[in-house]
Amino acid sequence: MSEHADLSRELSERVADAAAREAPLAIRGGGTKAFLGERSEGEALDVTGHRGIVSYEPGELVLTARAGTPLTEIEAALADAGQMLPFEPPHHGANATLGGTIAAGVSGPGRPFFGAARDLVLGTRIVNGRGEDLRFGGEVMKNVAGYDLSRLMAGAHGTLGMLLEISLKVLPAPRARATRVFEHDAATAIEQINAWQRKPWPITAAYWEDGRTYLRLAGAQSSVDSAIRALGGEALTDDGTFWQSVREQTRKFFEGDDPLWRLSVAPATPMMDLEGPTALDWAGAQRWLRSAAPAETVRAAVSSHGGHASIYRGDASPRFHPLPKALMALHRRVKQSVDPAGILNRGRLYPDF
Template sequence: MTSTADLTNELTGAVAQAFNDQTPLLISAGGSKSFLGERSDGELLDVTGHRGIVSYEPGELVMTARAGTPLAEIEAALADKNQMLAFEPPHYGDNATLGGTIAAGVSGPARPFTGSARDFVLGTRIINGRGEALRFGGEVMKNVAGYDLSRLMAGAFGTLGVLLDVSLKVLPLPREQVTLMFEKDADGALAHFSECLLKPWPITAAYWEAGRSYLRLAGAATSVESASKTLGGERLDDDKAFWQAIREHKSAFFQDERPLWRLSVAPATPTLDIEGDCVVDWGGAQRWLLSNADAATIRERANELGGHATCYRGDASPRFHPLPDAMLAVHKRVKQSLDPAGILNRGRLYSDF
């Protein structure tokens, strides 16, 4: 059996050789997030074997695991200690790994209330585009001075480095969880969400679809029960299954064959006024749109609303919202510093990457 050190050496050696040969590399593990972003071609660099929990300190709320570790394995270890990944990462498949989850920067329904995947990254160990193993951050919250390069890896889709290890802050599981359902149209739901989020209630998810809005409360039993009585509404049976279906795009809405767009806008933004069907997540900050409208129309509307649009499923190119020139220049400088030959997941985010 290949040891972890040997496998790390193999991976760094492979990247160093690719750097010398100017050979593009396609980083791969479970493949559950391969549908996200642009298509990237290159020589396969399989990191699946680099797996396992390196350390876990429940009392310190910190876990470090190798990038190829199955996400289900991590969540099971946390659940055994009544803890969780508070950003509720979607798996999008049975083969989801920690590295793919952080590289894609995906977060579930709790994201606006507890934080994003990036917010929980304490440190990373990576291989840069020269084949050098580097460590950023650490295993405590107040560890970083200067540029927080570890968190840059979240959402970079492997374009800045090959993730080896990730240290994460974890949180206790809530003692109580209740989901309340209300009959409301989209504008009514958005107004209700805005009103509720001003209150000191333990809200951890807010979603609307087809005339019904849903508020999830989670935390101490007394806080959840008090807020539930004040809010009213109808209690949803088996709410864990409901939120899992939303998180994993398994609910009926997401089974439609039309292109799926994710729009990020201000929470109080009114209905999108774009052809198609839409649901509201993250208390209004995330809108999922099923539409046959052309990409330019959708992105123009997103710009008008002060947000941006990502083609989650479909043929639009680019898949990610084009960056302003100043921001693109910053991205290119960071890319040049960490991957000067541009060999890591070339083109996965933008054609210039």
């Protein structure tokens, strides 16, 4: 039996033992997403040893890797083949792993144009709360009958299963890329970005901060050049560094002591009258707010526009936007079906969940 088979069996047995004792487990990877969500209860269960690319078929645009595999290793293998992870996952640290990234469900600037992390998940292998080693999905886009449990793992923060392997859809890296910069106030930026998206241009990211709109174009050289001629604006030199700073939140905007709120709304939602500076990402659908305003005030404003607000960095609880009772009941039923004793990352999403 291989080393990885031994380790996966060991992890399954550890979960089964914890389930028998009804002892909660706190699943640990690289730790770079630990600041997201609440603190999970229980004994630490380190999965970083379960690592490595299982299979990669560039011609099929599919990669399967173990959950403990560093993102840097995956991205290097893809770059060698001229491909990429289209959801541009934030690392938030050198030790970022694939499993932690999918469990947190985080996506970078390209998310509105290529899809979220969950949209690119083709299949998973997990250990459920009973210690059972299970596979869901596969390595093709259309393979799901019934509930798509693989994609439920994205954003579940390990509460529905401990990830062992993930199969992902990957894409060719664009041949040409350029970023144009425009002087806009926030209201104009929202209007303009939404208008641009109705054009047949190869837009792959749109961000606004401090009076400037940044629009990224990527694809065939002729398409990028044509869009630039129609758009105008200023060229941004070294746009790779810029978009990395947006993805990794290393820009000055993200510094400071005030809580950082993540606001999720429809892209055309007008600016809200909330205390503190705002940045617009995901073409306006994801908004970052630095504010010391009461959580009730922020969430009420966002809810009035049909959105939700979560604390991304800073002290507050609950960190995630409270769910309606009916939706929370559904979440609990799904949790009960895969983790009857409630041992996996207990309290990570919501208290007693």
